[in-house]
Amino acid sequence: MDRQKSLEGKPFDISKREVWEAYERVKANKGAPGVDGCSIEDFESDLRNNLYKIWNRMSSGSYFPPAVRAVEIPKSHGGGTRILGVPTVADLARRRYLAVDPANRLVADTLEADWNTALRAVNDAQNAYDTAREQHTGQLTDTQRARISQLVTDLPAIWNDPATPARERKRIARLLLTDV
Secondary structure, eight states: OHHHHHHTTOSSOOOHHHHHHHHHHHHHHTOOOOTTOOOHHHHHHTHHHHHHHHHHHHHHTOOOOOOOEEEEEEOTTSSSEEEEEEOOHHHHHHHHHHHSOGGGHHHHHHHHHHHHHHHHHHHHHHHHHHHHHHHOOSOOOHHHHHHHHHHHHHHHHHHHOTTSOHHHHHHHHHHHHHHO
């Protein structure tokens, strides 16, 4: 049905749903406003109309990208700055739509969803690590020292324990070889 609506009097077959999905990917990136000063929040205040404008202009062939906002950013090697062009939210949505080959849009959406899930997991793990590191004083308690000392005498028992997986044995061997 969505495809049928997109073909009514329009020279290009552009799915409204795919334009919306492209915008969702732009929103997930949390980009900065472009030359028009429109943030993602501003764009969402009239989301339906803004997405319709993108779809209508793309499907009729009348879309012309607006200018980009020039932002100076430092070069990675520290020698000066370079100019970065920041497009508008609407143009980012259009670019996201065009960046995916029509035959691969479903695959790309699935891969991007998996990638974003993995990135969230990495960010969550990094945040948990940072929090734990901030809370850790770096000093071992007497109980912790005693437990570590006990591991030296318990190493053969741990190694031979059927509950110790092979990956843990490899890890122990790696740690011992690194220290020796």
